[in-house]
Amino acid sequence: MHITSFTDYALRVLIYAATKAPEQCTIAEIAACYNISRNHLMKVVQTLNQRGYLCAQRGKNGGLRLKGPANEINLGQLIREIEQDKPLVECFSYDNQCLITPACQLKGILAEAQQAFYQSLDRYTLADLVTARSQPQLMQLLNLA
Secondary structure, eight states, X not given: OXXXXXXHHHXXXXXXXXXXXXXXXXXXXXXXXXXXXXXXXXXXXXXXXXXXXXXXXXXXXXXEEESSOGGGOBHHHHHHHHHTTSOSSGGGSTTOOOTTTTTOSHHHHHHHHHHXXXXXXXXXXXXXXXXXXXXXXXXXXXXXX
């Protein structure tokens, strides 16, 4: 399976925010840490804020923080929400033009594989990505130590 860079960046933002919690973080510091375009990251953060994963506060003392506990952010649900408009293959889309679709068995096989992919992700939360065991190393790698 493949996830977009947008989803990858969304996961990185949430990992950063969870690692830095309970302190707030900023788009600028996350962008600098991961060497990601600030403008692109602003779109990612806006999506995460709209979908209820982040709380974004503007102003002098503003910043980002997780909207809820990391153990309540399910990875399968998060990735489904962000990737929802991106079909795995053409025959999954509404404007399918593939000539062999009526006889092709690949669509069913890929749908089964995609379901297994998400079922696996459903077993994990953001907290699983920032465990007590990985926290010190994450803090060091993200320059938060």
